[in-house]
Amino acid sequence: MKAPHILVVDDEPDVEALISQSFRRKVRKGELFLLFAQDGQQALDVLDDHPDVDIVLSDINMPRMDGLTLLERLNEREDDLRTVMVSAYGDMSNIRTAMNRGAFDFITKPIEFDDLEATIEKTMDHLVMLRKLHAAKDDAEHAHKMLARYFSPNVVETLSQDPNAMLSGERREATFLFTDLENFTPLVEALPPETVVQILNQYLDGLTETIFGYGGTVMKIIGDAVQATFGAPVASEDHAINAVQCALALDDFSQSFQVRMHDKGIPLGQTRIGVNSGTAIIGNFGGQRFFDYTAYGDAVNIAARLEQANKIVGTRICVSENVVEQIPEFNGRPIGTLQLKGKSQTVRTFEPFSPERAKSAAIEAYRGAFNLLEAENEKAKQAFATLVGTFDEDPLAMFHLGRLLSGENGVVIASK
Template identity: 55%
Template sequence: MTARILVVDDEPDLEVLIVQKFRRQIRDGAVIFLFASDGVDALSVIDGNSDIDMVLCDINMPRMDGLSLLEKLQQAEGQQLSTVIVSAYGDMANIRTAMNRGAFDFITKPIDFADLETTIAKTLKHREVLHEAHRRQAVAERAHASLSRYFSPNLAERLAGDADGLALAGQWREVASLFTDITSFTTLVETIDPATLGALLNDYLAGMTDVVFAHEGTVAKIVGDALHVLFGAPGEQQDHAARAVACALELDALSQSFRDSWRDKGVAVGTTRIGVHAGPALVGNFGGGRFFDYTAYGDTINIAARLESANKQLGTRICVSGSAAARVDGFRGRPVGDLILRGRAEALRAFEPLSSKQYDDPSTASYLEAFGRLEAGDANAVTAFAAQIGKCPDDQLASFHLKRLLNGAKGTRISLD
């Protein structure tokens, strides 16, 4: 690559000397020298040659001196020239001023051409390093902008800034896993036209992922309308469970608002069900080296998915495991029961998380009283749940328990298909 160097000096013999001393490098195409007699001429040359790499500039010149030229170059937008100042050995005050104005180096008069050659080589090497740094920054910024369209900001930032980021495989981490799914979405797909479906799905997923990103979650996978979200990966989050529960509540509120807005357009969208569980999981990029597939595996992930599915039988919209709830300071919610999930023999305590407003509502206290009777084996639990439904006819979870009790079930242990 040919280096282009602008020499700014009012000594008429300097151009001849430089061409003579660097004749081999000029002949080999390693360097091209341009010349200007003062700062005014230099600015004109720079305007007509955007590919200049370096400026070798005297300080004392007519019309515009070297210090003024340096100031102009500093003020120019997008100008990234490396400048070497030439001055008399005793003129240290001006040399110091030049360095403060952005000069990279200086040489003294009379010019030692061996020193000049070394200084030029060092300056051009410095410029190469700067070019590479700017190139890497530009690549990272483009990568981050592209990745942010598909991945959560924390994952996109890590991948864009880390050349080895795609090898994020095989790490056991403590995470919170969150699953969402729209009830009867397959039926909806079969009953509306593709254009409406596309607008609906894009609107829904944009809103849901915005909520996830606001809580600094990572969208591990989107399949149709369903989302799998991770907290605590790829970056560690000590409060991953609290983030997941808060995110679940906000996702629920958004999905309810979304259903209302599309119902007004004549489209009946099903309820969004959400499951949350916290525990260890194997996380990383499992795309086989050819595809990027940042996801998670393990019992924690399976339980979260089954809790999401359990909402259908329980009548709830959000189901959070006791493991996740225990990790949230001041968790507020209603106990669902001790669930025997499909494929598991051990019971898992589950909760329906509530907002502060919901938790403080008197209906929550009456539900907790009824559940306490159920947990204690009190026969009056039936009456308590019936009273709860009388006050809150839309309380699906209370209805679920009342039906169980009326069908002869006892206690809080619940087997789910």
Template identity: 50%
Template sequence: MTATILVVDDEPDLEALVLQKFRKQIRDGAVSFMFAHDGVEALQSIENHPHVDLVVSDINMPRMDGLSLLQKLQEAEDKKSTIIVSAYGDMSNIRTAMNRGAFDFLTKPIDFTDLETTIDKTIRHVEAMREARRRQAEAERAHASLSRYFSPQIASRLAAAGEGDGMEVHWRDVAVIFTDIAGFTSLVENVAPDVLGTLLNEYVGGMTDVVFAHEGTVAKIIGDAIQILFNAPGDQPDYAARAIACAHALDDWAEAFRERWKSKGVNFGATRIGVHAGPALVGNFGGSRFFDYTAYGDTINTAARLEAANKFLGTRICASAVVADGTKAFRGRPVGDLLLRGRSEPLRAYQPLAAAAFEGAATAQYCDAFAKLEAGDAAAMPAFAALIGLHAGDALAGFHLRRLLNGANSARIQLE
């Protein structure tokens, strides 16, 4: 890199002298010089040539002296490193110059060996400052990019470490949440585009805020569907519990959002949520040109299947036993052993419940009826019927009662 140096001095012979003394460096492309005869001319030169790297300025000059020029340079957004030249023994002006931000000083008559050494030192300082600014700008860009996917805490950590840290594709245990909106296709066809845009942006923004509050990672947003990861990219030993807590918070937020828009005359569907945990292939799959941090594998597919299962079960949240078992003091009720598409073995699933619902008498009554269903006890049918009689809105109990009426006699559930 060629360093551009602006020399500001009203001595007529100085320009020729500088060019002569630095002819080798100029010929080698190490430095180039510009010259001005006072502070006013120097400011105009910098305005015309903002790439100036450093300024070497005398103090005593007509129109604008070196100290006034230094003050102007320090007030500018792009501050120029400045070497002040003063008469020998003029410590008062030198002290003022250093207080105003001069990088270094030289005394007259100029010792050109000393000038060369001081210029070299100042250029190294300028290059170090540029590198620091470049790194800061890269970190800010990385943080802005990462903030679209990760919570502020995780984004800051990744930006500080470098975007490649933890982004490589690798296997790791994760908890996955899939969300989807019931009847979204119909909504798209029947709502005005401007309303739909506002609706969906508010929904995705609010759901993302909930995810980030639980330090989750938004891996994918496809239309109305959101894929969320925990324990990726960083370690979260309590990832199963985080996923369950996040699922509850997402459900609460989505229901409040739904009611708010219903009051405006927009019939927004319920958000269905599936939660599962296990190994997945995680990392940046965007190649060198794009950033696409996501996850693939059977664990991801199973979470999506659990989300879809809510449609048949009448629930809004469906979580696997893997997640339930990994959550300390999990609160929920068993759904059954689901035979999901693409899986050869049944998967025990649960409906997570809020504390008040879990501790209510209806949950105990449901669990008693479900135990009879698991045991193949004929008393399961009247038990579920009695539950429905007391709680007609219990969709999951209604689902099991219909199964029993159609001849089912176990907790194994075949889903389409």
């Protein structure tokens, strides 16, 4: 505990000498620091120069500004101190007034220095406890603000009750989502810096707010790319469906944002999204000094690969079979089976839609053509040619038709 700093406020000339003499040993050892003022106004001036004062020991009856007025003025300030009033024995009316106005304690004149020492010790114990509570509250508020940068509000509320829940690593089943903004780097080189900052901040605000809206955790933002997780740090049985619904909402936002930018003459690219479910080790991997709550594992790497696969097949959202299997009423269509570079495993992939679009004639026709392609039926080429010619431009249908025209068949797609 730090040595108490006490401001004694009294107009009697012998008080300073008596108190200094009584506490001389503690003052000499640095165990106590004493300051003096002769009235309330001078006390306020001293406090302005010495904000480290812990206790104000004030007489009540003084010229210029009395102790009760000083007490009122102290209540108006934000000083972290306590006031102990000194009054003549039997002056209960002023003592009651002082206590009602916020004095912590009182002692009577003539001052018994053993009583004064005990009162100082009691007051300092109270201040130490109070400061610890304030520090804990400040730490909690700081932690809450830090958590709010990464987690959705409901997750923040849960973690605020147990901040250590996310610090230790654990193997967790979750769904991982990656986004990337197409051709943003050339745009950075072409636009003024202030425009780039404004665009990117608006874009990332939209993405993170959307992710938070579906209970996701933003793990990383690198440039224009975002990595998010659903189902950690707070477990959720609906992590897969939440991630897919979020991906669709992200697509809606990014499409509308792109239109707004195009209207301003800024050729913003498409946002590509990859989603995969699986097991990963999740925790803080930033050491003691840096908070880096993230996930490691093959399931995370596959989600990143699926985001990149959109460039090959022409889609904006690509989700794995691991995700689809957890959604009883998945709305979407098959993309194909990706052969991931450097891996022996293949991943069946799908493109999610809203329920309305999933039931449209164009998507039903695509499913029919895809079934022929999967069966390596020679009619697949004609089916996709009809599909491309009948409906609005469909990059995925055009991709499969291009494969068929180049002599490929089946649904296995080599990932670059």
